[in-house]
Amino acid sequence: MVRLSNNLIGILNFLTLLLSIPILVTGVWLSKQANTDCERWLERPVIALGVFLLLVSLAGLIGACCRVTWLLWLYLLVMFVLIVLVFAFTIFAFVVTNKGAGQVVSGRGYKEYKLGDYSNWLQKRVNNTKTWNKIKSCLQSGKLCSDFKSRFLNDTLQQFYSEKLTALQSGCCKPSDACNFTYQSPTEWNKPQNATYTDPDCDAWNNDPSVLCFNCNSCKAGLLQNIKTDWKTVAVVNIIFLIILIIVYSIGCCAFRNNRRDNWKSY
Incomplete structure:
Protein backbone atom coordinates (compact mmCIF):
# COMPACT_ATOMS: atom_id res chain seq x y z
CA MET A 1 0.00 0.00 0.00
CA LYS A 99 0.61 52.25 18.50
CA GLY A 100 -0.10 55.07 16.06
CA ALA A 101 -3.08 56.46 14.17
CA GLY A 102 -3.95 59.47 12.06
CA GLN A 103 -5.18 62.57 13.85
CA VAL A 104 -8.54 63.96 12.76
CA VAL A 105 -8.38 67.64 11.76
CA SER A 106 -11.55 69.74 12.07
CA GLY A 107 -13.04 70.64 8.70
CA ARG A 108 -10.73 68.32 6.76
CA GLY A 109 -11.54 65.14 4.86
CA TYR A 110 -8.05 63.78 5.51
CA LYS A 111 -6.05 62.98 8.64
CA GLU A 112 -2.60 64.20 9.64
CA TYR A 113 0.15 61.95 10.97
CA LYS A 114 2.72 62.54 13.71
CA LEU A 115 5.92 60.50 13.90
CA GLY A 116 5.92 60.44 17.71
CA ASP A 117 2.63 58.52 17.76
CA TYR A 118 4.26 55.32 16.46
CA SER A 119 6.38 52.70 18.20
CA ASN A 120 10.00 53.57 19.01
CA TRP A 121 11.25 50.63 16.95
CA LEU A 122 9.51 51.89 13.80
CA GLN A 123 10.65 55.46 14.46
CA LYS A 124 14.29 54.37 14.67
CA ARG A 125 14.02 52.63 11.29
CA VAL A 126 12.81 55.72 9.41
CA ASN A 127 15.04 58.13 11.35
CA ASN A 128 18.11 56.35 9.99
CA THR A 129 19.35 58.72 7.25
CA LYS A 130 20.62 56.00 4.92
CA THR A 131 17.39 54.01 5.20
CA TRP A 132 15.17 57.05 4.73
CA ASN A 133 17.08 58.19 1.63
CA LYS A 134 16.35 54.82 0.02
CA ILE A 135 12.69 55.01 0.99
CA LYS A 136 12.46 58.62 -0.24
CA SER A 137 13.99 57.60 -3.58
CA CYS A 138 11.37 54.87 -3.82
CA LEU A 139 8.51 57.27 -3.11
CA GLN A 140 9.81 59.84 -5.59
CA SER A 141 10.38 57.32 -8.38
CA GLY A 142 6.86 56.03 -7.79
CA LYS A 143 5.50 59.49 -8.74
CA LEU A 144 3.53 59.69 -5.51
CA CYS A 145 3.18 63.47 -5.46
CA SER A 146 3.12 64.12 -9.21
CA ASP A 147 0.04 61.88 -9.47
CA PHE A 148 -1.37 63.60 -6.38
CA LYS A 149 -0.93 67.01 -8.04
CA SER A 150 -2.53 65.89 -11.32
CA ARG A 151 -5.53 64.41 -9.54
CA PHE A 152 -6.38 67.46 -7.41
CA LEU A 153 -4.95 70.23 -9.63
CA ASN A 154 -8.30 71.93 -10.31
CA ASP A 155 -9.47 71.87 -6.69
CA THR A 156 -10.30 75.07 -4.88
CA LEU A 157 -9.00 75.36 -1.31
CA GLN A 158 -12.28 74.11 0.18
CA GLN A 159 -12.49 71.25 -2.31
CA PHE A 160 -8.93 70.25 -1.47
CA TYR A 161 -9.66 70.31 2.26
CA SER A 162 -12.54 67.88 1.75
CA GLU A 163 -10.47 65.30 -0.18
CA LYS A 164 -9.88 61.83 1.30
CA LEU A 165 -6.07 61.73 1.09
CA THR A 166 -3.97 58.65 1.77
CA ALA A 167 -1.49 58.69 4.66
CA LEU A 168 1.44 59.18 2.26
CA GLN A 169 -0.30 61.92 0.29
CA SER A 170 -1.18 63.79 3.48
CA GLY A 171 2.27 63.39 5.00
CA CYS A 172 4.58 63.81 1.98
CA CYS A 173 2.81 65.90 -0.66
CA LYS A 174 1.42 68.82 1.34
CA PRO A 175 2.53 70.84 4.39
CA SER A 176 0.95 70.40 7.80
CA ASP A 177 -2.22 72.43 8.35
CA ALA A 178 -0.57 73.87 11.48
CA CYS A 179 1.90 75.77 9.25
CA ASN A 180 -0.92 78.01 7.91
CA PHE A 181 0.63 78.29 4.44
CA THR A 182 -1.31 79.96 1.62
CA TYR A 183 -2.75 77.48 -0.88
CA GLN A 184 -1.78 77.91 -4.55
CA SER A 185 -2.12 74.33 -5.79
CA PRO A 186 -2.01 70.87 -4.15
CA THR A 187 1.81 70.89 -4.17
CA GLU A 188 2.45 74.65 -4.07
CA TRP A 189 2.00 76.59 -0.85
CA ASN A 190 3.36 80.04 0.03
CA LYS A 191 5.07 80.54 3.38
CA PRO A 192 4.27 83.75 5.33
CA GLN A 193 7.30 86.07 5.34
CA ASN A 194 9.42 86.17 8.52
CA ALA A 195 7.28 83.51 10.18
CA THR A 196 8.81 81.26 12.84
CA TYR A 197 7.64 77.71 13.45
CA THR A 198 7.81 75.29 16.32
CA ASP A 199 7.10 72.41 13.95
CA PRO A 200 10.30 71.59 11.96
CA ASP A 201 8.13 70.23 9.13
CA CYS A 202 7.12 73.80 8.26
CA ASP A 203 10.75 74.75 7.61
CA ALA A 204 11.37 71.48 5.76
CA TRP A 205 8.59 72.14 3.22
CA ASN A 206 9.70 73.28 -0.25
CA ASN A 207 7.63 73.81 -3.40
CA ASP A 208 10.33 72.06 -5.46
CA PRO A 209 8.57 68.88 -6.78
CA SER A 210 11.62 66.80 -5.84
CA VAL A 211 11.56 68.10 -2.24
CA LEU A 212 8.01 68.98 -1.08
CA CYS A 213 7.65 67.33 2.35
CA PHE A 214 9.76 64.22 1.67
CA ASN A 215 12.13 65.37 4.43
CA CYS A 216 9.30 65.94 6.91
CA ASN A 217 8.50 63.84 9.95
CA SER A 218 4.91 63.76 8.70
CA CYS A 219 6.08 61.92 5.58
CA LYS A 220 7.84 59.32 7.73
CA ALA A 221 4.68 59.04 9.84
CA GLY A 222 2.56 58.56 6.71
CA LEU A 223 4.85 55.72 5.66
CA LEU A 224 4.60 54.13 9.13
CA GLN A 225 0.81 54.32 8.93
CA ASN A 226 0.97 52.40 5.65
CA ILE A 227 3.35 49.87 7.21
CA LYS A 228 1.06 49.49 10.21
CA THR A 229 -1.94 48.77 7.97
CA ASP A 230 0.01 46.36 5.77
Missing part, protein backbone atom coordinates in the same frame (compact mmCIF):
# COMPACT_ATOMS: atom_id res chain seq x y z
CA VAL A 2 1.38 3.38 -1.05
CA ARG A 3 1.82 5.62 1.96
CA LEU A 4 -0.48 8.64 1.71
CA SER A 5 1.76 10.99 3.72
CA ASN A 6 4.72 10.52 1.38
CA ASN A 7 2.53 11.13 -1.66
CA LEU A 8 1.00 14.27 -0.14
CA ILE A 9 4.41 15.72 0.75
CA GLY A 10 5.64 14.90 -2.75
CA ILE A 11 2.67 16.62 -4.42
CA LEU A 12 2.85 19.69 -2.17
CA ASN A 13 6.57 20.15 -2.79
CA PHE A 14 6.17 19.61 -6.53
CA LEU A 15 3.64 22.47 -6.57
CA THR A 16 6.00 24.62 -4.48
CA LEU A 17 8.83 23.79 -6.90
CA LEU A 18 6.71 24.99 -9.82
CA LEU A 19 5.85 28.18 -7.88
CA SER A 20 9.52 28.92 -7.13
CA ILE A 21 10.49 29.06 -10.82
CA PRO A 22 8.41 32.15 -11.84
CA ILE A 23 9.38 33.86 -8.55
CA LEU A 24 13.08 33.31 -9.29
CA VAL A 25 12.68 34.41 -12.92
CA THR A 26 10.87 37.57 -11.76
CA GLY A 27 13.70 38.38 -9.34
CA VAL A 28 16.34 37.94 -12.05
CA TRP A 29 14.28 40.08 -14.46
CA LEU A 30 13.98 42.82 -11.84
CA SER A 31 17.77 42.78 -11.32
CA LYS A 32 18.25 43.39 -15.06
CA GLN A 33 15.66 46.18 -15.18
CA ALA A 34 16.52 47.97 -11.93
CA ASN A 35 17.26 51.66 -12.37
CA THR A 36 16.33 53.00 -8.94
CA ASP A 37 17.09 52.16 -5.31
CA CYS A 38 13.44 51.14 -4.94
CA GLU A 39 13.72 48.47 -7.64
CA ARG A 40 17.10 47.24 -6.35
CA TRP A 41 15.59 46.88 -2.89
CA LEU A 42 12.80 44.70 -4.28
CA GLU A 43 14.88 42.29 -6.38
CA ARG A 44 16.96 40.77 -3.54
CA PRO A 45 14.14 39.42 -1.37
CA VAL A 46 12.35 38.11 -4.48
CA ILE A 47 15.45 36.19 -5.62
CA ALA A 48 16.12 34.95 -2.07
CA LEU A 49 12.51 33.73 -1.75
CA GLY A 50 12.72 31.94 -5.11
CA VAL A 51 15.98 30.17 -4.23
CA PHE A 52 14.67 29.22 -0.76
CA LEU A 53 11.45 27.72 -2.13
CA LEU A 54 13.38 25.88 -4.85
CA LEU A 55 15.85 24.24 -2.45
CA VAL A 56 13.31 23.38 0.25
CA SER A 57 10.80 21.93 -2.21
CA LEU A 58 13.53 19.82 -3.86
CA ALA A 59 14.58 18.47 -0.45
CA GLY A 60 10.99 17.61 0.46
CA LEU A 61 10.19 16.13 -2.95
CA ILE A 62 13.27 13.89 -3.15
CA GLY A 63 13.11 13.00 0.54
CA ALA A 64 9.48 11.87 0.39
CA CYS A 65 9.31 10.25 -3.05
CA CYS A 66 12.78 8.66 -3.15
CA ARG A 67 12.77 7.70 0.54
CA VAL A 68 15.93 9.74 1.24
CA THR A 69 15.58 10.01 5.01
CA TRP A 70 18.33 12.56 5.68
CA LEU A 71 16.88 14.96 3.07
CA LEU A 72 13.43 14.64 4.59
CA TRP A 73 14.94 15.25 8.04
CA LEU A 74 16.59 18.42 6.70
CA TYR A 75 13.28 19.47 5.15
CA LEU A 76 11.48 19.01 8.47
CA LEU A 77 14.19 20.97 10.30
CA VAL A 78 13.78 23.91 7.88
CA MET A 79 10.00 23.71 8.21
CA PHE A 80 10.25 23.78 12.01
CA VAL A 81 12.54 26.83 11.92
CA LEU A 82 10.14 28.50 9.46
CA ILE A 83 7.17 27.83 11.76
CA VAL A 84 9.06 29.41 14.68
CA LEU A 85 10.08 32.44 12.57
CA VAL A 86 6.58 33.02 11.19
CA PHE A 87 5.10 32.74 14.69
CA ALA A 88 7.70 35.16 16.11
CA PHE A 89 7.19 37.67 13.27
CA THR A 90 3.42 37.56 13.69
CA ILE A 91 3.69 38.40 17.40
CA PHE A 92 6.30 41.07 16.63
CA ALA A 93 4.09 42.64 13.93
CA PHE A 94 1.15 42.93 16.33
CA VAL A 95 3.37 44.49 19.03
CA VAL A 96 5.17 47.14 16.92
CA THR A 97 2.00 48.19 15.06
CA ASN A 98 -0.09 48.51 18.20
CA TRP A 231 1.63 44.53 8.70
CA LYS A 232 -1.76 44.05 10.37
CA THR A 233 -2.96 42.38 7.17
CA VAL A 234 0.24 40.34 6.87
CA ALA A 235 -0.10 39.20 10.49
CA VAL A 236 -3.61 37.85 9.81
CA VAL A 237 -2.39 36.10 6.63
CA ASN A 238 0.56 34.71 8.61
CA ILE A 239 -1.83 33.04 11.06
CA ILE A 240 -3.47 31.18 8.16
CA PHE A 241 -0.03 30.39 6.69
CA LEU A 242 1.11 29.13 10.09
CA ILE A 243 -1.81 26.70 10.29
CA ILE A 244 -0.95 25.38 6.80
CA LEU A 245 2.73 25.02 7.75
CA ILE A 246 1.86 23.04 10.87
CA ILE A 247 -0.38 20.70 8.84
CA VAL A 248 2.35 20.18 6.20
CA TYR A 249 4.93 19.67 8.97
CA SER A 250 2.72 17.03 10.59
CA ILE A 251 2.34 15.20 7.26
CA GLY A 252 6.11 15.45 6.77
CA CYS A 253 6.69 13.84 10.17
CA CYS A 254 4.48 10.92 9.11
CA ALA A 255 6.48 10.58 5.87
CA PHE A 256 9.73 10.69 7.85
CA ARG A 257 8.46 7.93 10.15
CA ASN A 258 7.52 5.87 7.09
CA ASN A 259 11.02 6.29 5.65
CA ARG A 260 12.63 5.15 8.88
CA ARG A 261 10.33 2.13 9.08
CA ASP A 262 11.22 1.16 5.49
CA ASN A 263 14.93 1.57 6.24
CA TRP A 264 14.65 -0.73 9.29
CA LYS A 265 12.80 -3.38 7.24
CA SER A 266 15.50 -3.32 4.57
CA TYR A 267 18.11 -4.53 7.12
